[in-house]
Amino acid sequence: MSSYEKGWKEVSIAGVCWLPSTKYLTGDWSPYKPVRDKAKCNKCLLCHMYCPDGAVIWNSKAEDIEFNYNFCKGCGICANECPQGAIEIILK
Amino acid sequence: MSFTWKFTAREIAEKPELLAPGHRMCSGCGAAIVHRLVLKAVRGPTIVTHPTGCVEVTTAIYPYTSWRVPWVHTAFETAAANAAGIEAAFKALRRRGRLKYDHVDVMAFAGDGGTYDIGIQALSGALERGHDFLYVLYDNEAYMNTGIQRSGGTPLGAWTTTTPAGTKIPGKPEPRKPIEDIVVAHGVPYVATASPAHWMDLVVKARKGLEAKGPAFLHVIAPCPRGWRYESSKTIELSRLAVETCVFPLWECVDGEHKLSAPSKAIALKPDLKKPVVEYLKAQGRFSHLFTPEFERVIDEIQRVVDKRWYLLLKKCSV
Helix, strand or coil, X not given: CHHHCCCCCCCCHHHCCCEEHHHCCXXXXXXXXXXXXXXXXCCCCHHXXXXXXXXXXXXXXXXXXXXXXXXXXXXXXHHHHCCCCCEEEEEC | CCCCCCCCHHHHHHCCCCXXXXXXXXXXXXXXXXXXHHHCCCCCCEEEEECCCHHHXXXXXXXXXXXXXXXXXXXXXXXXXXXXXXXXXXXXXXXXXXXXXCCCEEEEEEECHHHHHCCHHHHHHHHXXXXXXXXXXEXXXXXXXXXXXXXXXXXXXXXXXXXXXXXXXXXXXXXXXXXXXXXXXXXXXXXXXXXXXXXXXXXXXXXXXXXXXXXXXXXXXXXXXXXXXCCHHHHHXXXXXXXXXXXXXXXXXXXXXEEECHHHHHHHHCHHHCXXXXXXXXXXXXXXXXXXXXXXXXXXXXXXHHHHHHHHHHHHCCC
C-alpha cells in the first residue's frame, strides 16, 4: 500500500482522499458467497435494493442480475430476503 | 406540495451507484443500505455532508473515498450547520451570477449520536433559520462507531457498553427521545420516518424531502448487526419487524399535518396485524437479558411505551 501512497509534500491540503474505494476489494472479508438459481429468479431486484455493498448489479444490456464478488461481504441479506428463494449462500 | 415522480425498480437499479462499493462498513450494515437508497433519489447536482459517525469513518479511509458526489466531512456537532453554510454559499453565488447550475441540493447525513445528542443545537438552529436542505438521520440506536455506547436514541431496556444489563439496571433505563416530534415542533415543511425494508417508500420520501422548499428531515431506522447482536442476514427482517410491531411506525408530516404511510396505515386499519413487541425483542441479542425472570417486567414496560406512542401517533393522524 505504501508504494503508491503520496509523501507529505505531495498530499493535497487537508489530506483529501484521492483514490476511489473501488480499488479496495472487500470481497475477501467473508468465507461465504451468494449463488443464484437463474431458473427460479424473476428479477424483482430486491437483492439489488437490499445489498449494503452495491455488489448486486443490474446489467441492463444482458437484462440480468450479476454478483460482484470483488465487493460482496457475504452478509446473506439477499438470500434471506429473496421472495423466490433463488439465492443460496455457500462456502467459497 | 405536488409530487409526480414515478419510477420502477429497474429504473432505480439503472441509476448510478453514488456510494461506491469498497467502503468498509460491516457485513450486513443497515446504514449502508439506507445511504445507497437515499442517494438513488437525487435529482441533479448534490452536495453531501457528514459529521463523524460510522459511515464517515468507513467511507473515507485515507487514501480511499467511496463518494461519487462532492462530500464534506465536518465535526460531530455541526452536520446541520455545515449544510446550512453550503446552502447559504450557493445562495450568495447565485446572487452574484457565478453559479452554473439552476439548483444544487444539499444533504446532511448523521447518525443518532450526531443528531439526538451532539448535533441537536446545530440542527435546531438550521431548522429555525429555514435553510433548504435534507437532513437524513440514519438511526442505529447507539454510538456504534466507537463501540456501542448509549445515545439519546437507544431504546428502553437495550444493552450497551455504558448501560450494561446486570443486577442493578435492565439495560438502558430510559425510553428513546422522540426526535421526530422535536423536529415537527420547529414547523418545518417536511418530516418523515422510513425503513429500508420498505425501500420504495424510503426513496419516495427522500425525493419529497429534496423537493420540499425549506428544511426537510428524514428519520430512517438502520439496524446494526454488531450493536444489536443479531446475524448479519437479518438486517432487513428487523427493519421490517420494527414497523410491524409499531416500535418504528412510518409516517410523514407535510406542513404540520401527519399522515400514516402505507405499511403503518394497514396496521392502523386492521389492529390484528400489529405484532407484539416481544417478536422484535427476541430477535436481538441486546435484549436477551430481558427474557429472564428478573427483568421480564421490562418487556411489559416497553410494550406500554410503544403502545402509548402509537396511540398518540394515531390521534395525530386522526385515524
